Amino acid sequence: MKLSGRIKRIVIGCICLLYALLFVYASVSKIMDFERFQVQLSQSPILSAFAAWISWAVIGIELLIAALVLYSRTRTIALFAALSLMSMFTAYIFIILHFSSFVPCSCGGILEKMTWESHLIFNLFFVLLSIIALVLQNQIYQQGVRKIKMQLYLGLVFFLILISILFMIIVYLFSEQIIHHNNPFIRRYPKSAVILQGTIDVKFNSYYFAGNSNRTIYLGNYTDPLHLLSIDETGSKKTLKLHFDHRELSFRSIRILIRDNNIYLLDGTVPCIFRGNLQKREINTELKGMPTFTVAQPMDSATIAFRNNTGKNKTTVLGIFYAGNLPHVRFAPHLLKRQIDGIFDSDGMLIYNEEMKLFVYNYFYRNEFIAADRNGSLKITGHTIDTIRHAKIKVAYLKNNTERQMGAPPLKVNTLTTTKNNLLFVNSKVPGRYDDLKHWSRCSVIDVYNLKKNSYVMSFVIYHNPDLKVQDLFVTDTHFYVIAGGDLMIYDLGDLLRDEMKIALEKMNGA
Structure with missing residues (x-):
């Protein structure tokens, strides 16, 4: 049945009115809560890199289309613009649902209560409405002076849809590249990156993570170094006493570390490193020949990576100690880059x-x-997503330049760090571009990086008592642990982080 020209105009008018109402409502709701809208865009896996200008562009385009679609002389171009915009929105949701690494929160306004699937259907409905309006508009023109063949007209309509979809795909690819490798300091906070499993009261604030073995984590204690606190997956606690005979040494800063079934006692002021058996809880083998160090990490039973201040002008330097029949040290002065004094600026x-x-x-x-690696060869140079490439510290030189100290409070960028498989977890102290500053007093932000890809992955927030300081972090294949004051907080790793680890582990194992 053919529609009369009057009915066609009524249908077109109704569709245009629907578009005008939709875009006016959507744009006004965004303006009313613009800061939230920008934050939501910044969390988008597709648009986050362009959130600053897209937030204004979308509002402006929606208001412009809403105005143009109400006037008969500009209605056709407005309908084409509406078709293009709704096609982009539809492609955006499809990519989010099928190709995105995570699904963010939906936008505000009328669509906030919809699921992403409902949102997709809603957009497809409006795409269909714009196509109907354009077809009817062309049929009216064919009865007048402006004639366009229907086949050509429909070809133009679907070509515009294709171009709009391709544009969104290109934006997605560019955004992923920018966010993961050239980040403009925009954090992504996916839902359920970690899930709080529980909190254990360990009573004292002197604990740190010594390591883990056989699904049990071990906490060392700075004030009672020869006792460990073991906590298994059920949360059961047990205090373990270590057997160590060399108490005649002038210990000042003992630290206990665990690697598989080996247990290490380290003190860089003596200096000394002893190794023992975790199951027997005995520490009896000295790795002789170790130089003084400020921090050290066992790489295997006879190889220790360390840091000390024996570089040129007593600057900070990294090195590797090799124990064995012929103990020796290999310094790697090329690894740490001096910016100001080579000591404070290289701290880490x-x-x-x-x-x-x-x-x-x-x-x-x-x-x-x-x-x-264990030979001191540089394998990775990476950057955290903040923009502070040069240390913002002031060094004061005292006693004829023989002593140095901080001349002003420094700007700390990163603090605690832990790693597992291909992932690096960093506690950042610098708010991102769209981060809520009100939350920073009562939470800690953890940024996650992929060491294999040398890229930013995501961020998540750890909430804790604002009066308590986060003292240490630790991660296993399944859990993320935090010590804050006398609290041990245990988080399950979400599917996104587990999948990120699993994929990389399979590649490392040649699967």
Whole structure:
């Protein structure tokens, strides 16, 4: 049945009115809560890299289309624009559902209560409405002076849809590249990156993570170094006494570390490193020849990565100690880059990645970390997503330049760091571009990086008592642990992080 020109105009008018109402409502709701809208865009796996200008562009385009679609002289171009915009929105949701690494929160306004699947159907409905309106509009033109063949007209309509979809795919690919490798300091917070399993009261704030073995984590104690606290997967606690006979040494800063079934006692001020058997809880073998060190990490039973201040002008330097029949040390002065004084500006945290067989050093005062092998060869130079590439510290020289100390409070960029498989977890102290500053007093932000790809992965938030300081972090294949004051918080790793680890582990094992 053929529709009369009057009915066609009524249908077109109704569709245009629906579009005008939709876009006015959507744009006004975004303006009313613009900061939230920008934050939501910044969490999008597709648009986060362009959130600053897209947030304004979308509002402007929606209002412009809403105005143009109400006037007969501009209605056709407005309908084409509406078709293109809704096609982009539809492609965006399809990519989110089928290709995105995670599904973010939906946008506000009328669509906030919809699921992403409902949102997709809603958009497809409006795409169909715009196509109907354009076809009817062309039929009216064919009865007048502006004639376009229907086949050509429909070809133009579907070509515009294709171009809009391709544009969104290109935006997605560019955004992924920018966010993961050239990040403009925009954090992504996927849902359920970690899930709080429980909190254990360990009573004292002097605990740190010594390591794990056979699904049990071990906590060392700075004030009682020869006792360990073991906690299994059920949360059961047990205090273990270590047997160590060399108490005549002038210990000042004992630290206990565990690697598989080996247990190490380290004190860089003596200096000494002893190794023992975890099951027997005996520490009896001295690794002789170790130089003084400020921090150290066992890489295997006879190889220790360490840091000390024996570089030129007493600057910080990394090295590797090889125990055995002929103990020797290999310094790697090329690994740490001096910016100001070579001491404070090079301060950082040394950890060991057992799966990749690399020691990782993360600077405290700049957005950089490195990873090297047991020969001291640099394998990775990476950057955290903040923009502070140069340490913002002031060094005061005292007693005829023989002593140095901080001349002003420094800007700390990264603090605690831990690693597992291909992932690096960094506790950042610098708020991101769209981070809520109100939350920073009562939470800690953990940024996650993929060492294999040298890329940013995601971020998550750890909430804790604002009066308590987060003292240490630890991660296993399944859990993420936090010590804050006398609390041990246990988090399950979400599917996104487990999958990120699993894929990399399979590749490392040649699967």
